[in-house]
Amino acid sequence: MTTASTHSACTRNDRPVLVSVHNLKKHFDLGRQQCVYAVNGVSFDIHEGETLGLVGESGCGKSTTGRSVLGLYDPTEGYVTFRGQDIHQVKGHARRKLLRDMQMIFQDPYASLNPRASVFDLIAEPLDIHGLYRDPREKAQRVGMLLEEVGLNASFARRYPHEFSGGQRQRIGIARALALEPAFIVADEPISALDVSIQAQIVQLLQRLQRERKLTFLFIAHDLSMVQYVSDRVGVMYMGYMAELADSHELYHNPLHPYTQALLSAIPVPDPQIQRQRTGQVLHGELPSPLAPTTGCAFKSRCPKAMTVCQSEAPVWREHTPGHFAACHALDADGSHP
Template sequence: MSAGTNRALLEVNGLSKFFHIGNKQTLRAVDNLTFQVGQGETLGVVGESGCGKSTAGRTIVRLYEPTAGEARFLGQNIFKLKGAKLKALRREMAMVFQDPHASLNPRFSVADIIAEPLDIHGLAGSAKERRKKVEELLDKVGLRPDHAARYPHEFSGGQRQRIGIARALAAGPKFVVCDEPISALDVSIQAQVVNLLKDLQRSMGLTYLFIAHDLSMVKHISDRVAVMYLGKIVELAESAELYGNPKHPYTQALLSAIPIPDPKVEAERERIVLSGDLPSPINPPSGCAFRTRCPYATEKCAAESPAFREIRPGHRVACHYA
């Protein structure tokens, strides 16, 4: 399901988020992002740790205030909303966090954790209705009604993440930012959580921004994939197109690192090993941010920042030579 065939639920234009740190330095965590997410779509966002994926997700839902740019949710500029309008938007957008241990209040029971959005938005008229809604949400994420009286420390990591998902869905959102929701879980549990998210998307008509660094799992859940490097999107395409026909050298290197189950094919294929370290977002390279690690870089790459251009329908790349 591509954004081209669906009305855009979210439109992000020129989004930047900079952090000012000591000695008057600026950390450019997110730098001029532009993309859309269609209704009912999952847009995967991948890249190395520190590339700005999580900061972008948190800025979109206004856990951080942006430095520049806009994000429109069903036509409304998220960053202009205040008061009651912002509170109403909070019902429509939710977030599932990376660490289910750190994101759940250990002093709250599971019932109180899940019901917090219900209480904030006045969505339960009585204690009986509140309890019923909590039990329905627990059932949706594969937990039992009696789990409501327990506390987060009594659960496994996978169960805690299910509680976090139930809380995110409590107010009935249309759009959910999944911020590396499986990276803190055992490999055996990751597929279960991804399959749960897919089932919930089908049954509730959800739209996801799915942030991760596991490219094989992103392929499994995403309709389209955006690849980020040093605060910028360097490639964006439909999932099958990106994995089958990557055009940016960074995307090619990331995909070459995905293990292949066939030992013979795995032994014979060529890995692309990037030279050098990831540059600092405090002092990014001139021109193309990837040029210091790119085997194809030229003087033009140092002098000019590449345009994020469409090289075929729905496939955009920020590279002079793609």
């Protein structure tokens, strides 16, 4: 799997592109001539008002991609544009203003909130940094409105994070992310640390906020069934590479890449009779080490369709049907591309 030189809009979406990621690579130097190859040449666009889901196994580079998109990590190679501007090239006040429109909802609502700060201070901090109020009364009003917008009582502002459940803490984190009225939010596994009964409530809250505020989301998760429910398009990552990207319905009903097919076969079906008749695809072989650069296809050691060419040549990122991209030598051998 490799980045194609034919990077273009990965969909037939007519909405303007808000975020564009071009050949993004992020490697972490560990010293002693060791390096983690976390992201290895990822490209995609996110259009205004859509939700792009990003899925894959733990350690595949999803979160690193999301943090690089927000400018929290400087890329080793490649670049990210937001409204046409390279976020890593903009400096000073212009960079602060640009990044104000890009916020993050973190995975762990227990770790992402300072336990020594009140809810009021947590939500008001971005308002303080950017000076987005005229007086203390206006600041208090804005904090109260944000709490109510995410389904919490404004009186909770004087409490501390330990006084709330996991779902309530995540709502506080969402309110903090909304404080600067961003256009784009990276939601990094925002429900994985929550009880199943609470997950649906948080997802419904995010969907309502997206409609009301016209938000754009990069939704990172490992729960494929949930990603299908919330996303307009879905990208599948493997060992730092993008394996497949397509419209959500298309990806789940017509997966092209063997890795995507294996992931989807592992999703349980609610009907016990159908579930018993299913034959899931078990992946054998060893995961490649993220400490070594990949030769050939990153999935070759586990792929049931691996060929000789997979050992030495990285497959090309290709549009096989309109808006449906994948990188696989087996697809190319089958003639499954234009």
